[in-house]
Amino acid sequence: MTVFILRRLMQSAVVLVVMSALVFLGVFAIGNPVDILISPQADQAEIARATAALGLDKPLWEQYFVFLANALHGNLGNSFVFNEPSLTLIVQRLPATLELAFSAMVLAVVLGLPLGLYSGLRPQTALSRLIGAGSILGFSLPTFWVGIMLIMVFAVQLGWLPSTGRGATVRVLGVDLSCLTWDGIKHLVLPAINLSLSRIALVIRLAASGTREVVHMDYVKFARAKGLRPSRVILVHVLGNILIPIVTVLGLETGAVIAFSVVTETIFAWPGIGRLIISSIAVLDRPVIVAYLMMTVFLVILINLLVDILYSVLDPRVRYGEARA
Amino acid sequence: MTALTEETPGIDAGETPLRYILADFFASKLAVAGLVALGAIIFIALFAPWISPQNPYDLGALDLLDGRLPPGSAAADGGITYWLGTDDQGRDMLSAIFYGLRTSLIVGALSAGFALVIGTTLGLIAAYIGGRVETLIMRLVDLQLSFPAILVALILLALLGHGVAKIILALVVVQWAYFARTVRASALVERRKEYIEAARCLALSDARIMLHHLLPNCLPPLIVVLTVQVAHAIALEATLSFLGIGLPITEPSLGLLIANGFEYMMSGKYWISLFPGVALLVAIMSINLVGDRLRDVLNPRLQR
Amino acid sequence: MSTAVPLLAVEDLRTHFFTRHGIVKSVDGVSLEVRRGEVLGLVGESGCGKTVTGFSIMGLVDPPGRIVGGRILFEGEDLAGLPEERLRALRGERIAMIFQDPMMTLNPVLRIETQMTEAIRAHHPEVSQAAARRRARDALSQVGISAAEERLAAYPHQFSGGMRQRVAIAIALLNRPALLIADEPTTALDVTIQAQILYEVQKLCRESGTALIWISHDLAVVGGLADAVAVMYAGRIVEQGPVDDVLDRPLHPYTRGLIGSVPSRNRRGAPLQQIPGMAPSPLKLPEGCSFRSRCPRADADCIEMPELSAVLPGHLARCVHPHLEASP
Numbered sequence: 008m009t010v011f012i013l014r015r016l017m018q019s020a021v022v023l024v025v026m027s028a029l030v031f032l033g034v035f036a037i038g039n040p041v042d043i044l045i046s047p048q049a050d051q052a053e054i055a056r057a058t059a060a061l062g063l064d065k066p067l068w069e070q071y072f073v074f075l076a077n078a079l080h081g082n083l084g085n086s087f088v089f090n091e092p093s094l095t096l097i098v099q100r101l102p103a104t105l106e107l108a109f110s111a112m113v114l115a116v117v118l119g120l121p122l123g124l125y126s127g128l129r130p131q132t133a134l135s136r137l138i139g140a141g142s143i144l145g146f147s148l149p150t151f152w153v154g155i156m157l158i159m160v161f162a163v164q165l166g167w168l169p170s171t172g173r174g175a176t177v178r179v180l181g182v183d184l185s186c187l188t189w190d191g192i193k194h195l196v197l198p199a200i201n202l203s204l205s206r207i208a209l210v211i212r213l214a215a216s217g218t219r220e221v222v223h224m225d226y227v228k229f230a231r232a233k234g235l236r237p238s239r240v241i242l243v244h245v246l247g248n249i250l251i252p253i254v255t256v257l258g259l260e261t262g263a264v265i266a267f268s269v270v271t272e273t274i275f276a277w278p279g280i281g282r283l284i285i286s287s288i289a290v291l292d293r294p295v296i297v298a299y300l301m302m303t304v305f306l307v308i309l310i311n312l313l314v315d316i317l318y319s320v321l322d323p324r325v326r327y328g329e330a331r332a
Numbered sequence: 333m334t335a336l337t338e339e340t341p342g343i344d345a346g347e348t349p350l351r352y353i354l355a356d357f358f359a360s361k362l363a364v365a366g367l368v369a370l371g372a373i374i375f376i377a378l379f380a381p382w383i384s385p386q387n388p389y390d391l392g393a394l395d396l397l398d399g400r401l402p403p404g405s406a407a408a409d410g411g412i413t414y415w416l417g418t419d420d421q422g423r424d425m426l427s428a429i430f431y432g433l434r435t436s437l438i439v440g441a442l443s444a445g446f447a448l449v450i451g452t453t454l455g456l457i458a459a460y461i462g463g464r465v466e467t468l469i470m471r472l473v474d475l476q477l478s479f480p481a482i483l484v485a486l487i488l489l490a491l492l493g494h495g496v497a498k499i500i501l502a503l504v505v506v507q508w509a510y511f512a513r514t515v516r517a518s519a520l521v522e523r524r525k526e527y528i529e530a531a532r533c534l535a536l537s538d539a540r541i542m543l544h545h546l547l548p549n550c551l552p553p554l555i556v557v558l559t560v561q562v563a564h565a566i567a568l569e570a571t572l573s574f575l576g577i578g579l580p581i582t583e584p585s586l587g588l589l590i591a592n593g594f595e596y597m598m599s600g601k602y603w604i605s606l607f608p609g610v611a612l613l614v615a616i617m618s619i620n621l622v623g624d625r626l627r628d629v630l631n632p633r634l635q636r
Numbered sequence: 637m638s639t640a641v642p643l644l645a646v647e648d649l650r651t652h653f654f655t656r657h658g659i660v661k662s663v664d665g666v667s668l669e670v671r672r673g674e675v676l677g678l679v680g681e682s683g684c685g686k687t688v689t690g691f692s693i694m695g696l697v698d699p700p701g702r703i704v705g706g707r708i709l710f711e712g713e714d715l716a717g718l719p720e721e722r723l724r725a726l727r728g729e730r731i732a733m734i735f736q737d738p739m740m741t742l743n744p745v746l747r748i749e750t751q752m753t754e755a756i757r758a759h760h761p762e763v764s765q766a767a768a769r770r771r772a773r774d775a776l777s778q779v780g781i782s783a784a785e786e787r788l789a790a791y792p793h794q795f796s797g798g799m800r801q802r803v804a805i806a807i808a809l810l811n812r813p814a815l816l817i818a819d820e821p822t823t824a825l826d827v828t829i830q831a832q833i834l835y836e837v838q839k840l841c842r843e844s845g846t847a848l849i850w851i852s853h854d855l856a857v858v859g860g861l862a863d864a865v866a867v868m869y870a871g872r873i874v875e876q877g878p879v880d881d882v883l884d885r886p887l888h889p890y891t892r893g894l895i896g897s898v899p900s901r902n903r904r905g906a907p908l909q910q911i912p913g914m915a916p917s918p919l920k921l922p923e924g925c926s927f928r929s930r931c932p933r934a935d936a937d938c939i940e941m942p943e944l945s946a947v948l949p950g951h952l953a954r955c956v957h958p959h960l961e962a963s964p
Contacts, residue, residue, distance in 0.1 A: 232728060262480055324791070
């Protein structure tokens with residue numbers, strides 16, 4: 008088990024380094040390397056000074072190592088727009104994004120699991136077909152358009168919920184959370200629903216197809232032959248077997264949700280890292296772009312690693328190895 | 333001894349696999365509805381320049397005074413009726429949607445098509461040759477797939493800039509891995525079957541075996557992935573254009589139209605965002621309905 | 637022959653499946669009896685409906701199938717007409733069942749202990765978890781599993797096929813049911829393990845007085861184990877009687893064909909006998925006797941479906957031309 012974790016850690020480290028090289032090459036190869044470190048408004052003299060001072064006249068591979076060394080110390084350059092370390096900017100906005108992403112995932116499970124379970128147990132009913140069609144609708148809906156429509160209906164027409172921004176926050180363990188205040192929740196509802204729609208559809212489909220398969224398995228029939236109550240058969244025997252693949256897929260999806268929050272944050276003016284990156288791309292604030300990319304890559308790799316470990320813990324077949332006689 | 337001429341039960345000579353699949357497919361009303369809608373959209377996309385009342389991307393044809401008109405209004409010079417209203421530039425929304433659908437379909441189909449070719453080739457090679465080549469290709473695939481599509485597209489477009497070709501390139505990079513993984517998985521299963529062994533004994537060239545023998549048997553899951561990916565590509569392009577890093581504003585795009593309409597939403601001019609969104613939704617959903625039904629029909633495990 | 641009321645009396649059971657392609661008459665008029673403590677072998681080839689018969693008795697027939705006719709009298713109740721809640725109370729408590737594939741019978745993500753104690757507590761909620769655990773441990777020892785204490789905490793994939801089947805048997809007998817239905821439990825196992833399982837089941841049933849219906853396609857197994865045998869073909873019982881009678885003096889041509897087709901040392905060198913043709917598809921059963929098209933003795937009289945009648949005392953056959961001579 009520990010060997011497994013160590014191996015995955017090493018793999019992840021390798022991937023991280025490879026990605027950093029790719030990002031480095033990409034940014035440096037496309038534009039003038041100086042641009043990443045100084046404002047585009049600088050004049051010739053400043054550029055020349057900076058080039059020399061920052062060692063940009065050195066060979067590319069040497070520059071990469073300098074970049075890497077800096078990165079490991081948390082220095083990814085200063086933002087042109089905000090004139091602060093770009094990494095700090097990212098870290099400040101990360102809790103907002105994570106809160107949004109987490110809420111979306113919770114909604115996906117809470118709404119998707121029961122609906123999918125029902126649909127898998129009674130596939131021929133009208134409600135099941137409705138759920139099935141609804142799930143296709145769910146992942147066909149373009150997220151950004153749904154966000155706009157949500158604002159239009161709930162904020163503009165009905166006036167029930169606010170249309171932009173994050174609500175009041177409460178500091179917990181050094182992190183600002185808005186889901187603990189009523190105002191915060193009101194602001195969280197629409198963006199979270201928006202972001203969660205396609206994941207709800209995904210969970211419904213996974214749960215429905217998983218249930219459909221599992222329900223015909225011998226061990227479910229054997230459980231019924233024991234005379235167990237139907238609720239126990241479903242909630243313990245069926246659910247236990249479909250949860251493992253669902254949890255793994257959801258875990259992997261979390262990375263996608265964090266990345267996709269770019270869209271929702273833009274529409275709802277949610278102060279997370281997604282909104283930051285869009286505005287940074289628009290003004291070519293390269294240090295922030297690089298910091299965002301590195302942070303997201305790091306998060307995705309971390310999440311994938313955690314999911315792998317979680318999977319091997321949850322599935323007893325993996326945890327306890329193969330059969331002994 | 334009674335003769336063994338009794339009819340083998342249950343098999344009808346006229347029922348080829350294709351007919352069976354088609355019959356199964358059309359058994360779902362939802363799938364048929366999707367197919368019809370898809371047909372309509374493809375028709376619109378192909379003939380947009382001829383069936384649109386106005387060419388919304390010819391700046392000379394636009395009249396700024398006609399901007400932001402609600403659906404059903406007539407043009408100031410009494411020419412055409414703006415059935416779905418106009419946007420802030422005076423573009424007829426109906427025409428803009430037709431052109432936008434055309435772009436969406438072209439970008440979606442082209443990018444998925446290229447990704448299909450690249451991914452299938454690599455997947456076949458990986459499955460057939462095996463060894464270090466396979467490991468290398470599959471590591472690349474895993475790496476690619478562990479990163480969210482939108483992130484990869486974001487990075488590429490941030491670096492490459494605007495342009496139709498660049499978007500298609502970014503979408504191809506995002507998608508090829510799905511095809512590669514699917515093809516490799518089915519090809520691996522097929523490779524172990526005896527008819528491949530037989531083909532090898534006949535000293536057929538590797539390329540021929542891969543193309544003529546392996547590939548046709550990997551088609552069913554590939555078709556399903558293709559439909560899903562086209563839908564994804566369309567949605568992704570619209571999203572990126574909406575965010576401002578996709579197509580340039582000179583190209584028709586449903587995403588751009590919706591982005592345009594975003595600012596006018598608060599003042600009640602809903603039609604600028606609503607109708608392009610509905611069109612986009614119908615396009616994506618019809619493809620998904622068809623693809624979903626295809627997946628159920630082609631899945632051997634669900635056959636009882 | 638005891639004249640006591642039989643434990644289980646199935647009367648003209650019909651279970652049909654309503655599929656897209658037509659009605660599959662899996663069980664089409666099955667009648668059999670099992671007495672307390674008796675072992676009945678239910679024999680037939682794949683698709684003859686023996687498994688569905690077992691499921692029908694347990695009330696585990698799933699849509700698109702359902703029981704369309706007949707009665708299943710068990711301890712004074714007609715199982716075919718009982719509400720689901722009553723059936724559930726009987727399952728695992730008075731009637732139990734074990735299945736063919738031990739790899740799939742146990743839930744892979746639950747511990748053995750959980751899967752055993754839940755069987756007890758579903759019917760006896762007053763029993764504490766600790767007490768249920770003790771009973772489970774003892775049951776494991778009884779089926780010949782050593783180190784029962786550690787085994788309880790294990791997961792199914794850590795056991796071999798034979799051991800999993802033993803666990804299944806232990807679970808089935810936990811509440812001391814009056815009847816155990818075993819659906820080909822040794823088909824998927826090695827021959828040596830088969831013998832062990834057979835022995836365990838036989839011993840346990842005799843010790844606890846549990847009646848046993850052993851479903852199988854293997855005549856040899858049934859011959860060594862059962863007190864009575866019923867032979868099924870195309871959804872109906874075609875022959876039934878005490879085991880020695882049926883195996884030594886088979887009446888029905890199908891039974892005779894089955895016995896004759898078993899390779900045996902006495903007939904070494906002689907060509908293998910086989911029953912020509914194939915069993916009819918349950919979607920398109922022929923008129924009259926279902927075995928007609930393959931039977932060397934068939935004639936015009938066989939157009940009409942024969943009744944299951946006592947050709948010899950206690951020995952029934954569904955045939956108008958039964959073999960009355962002794963088996964070769």
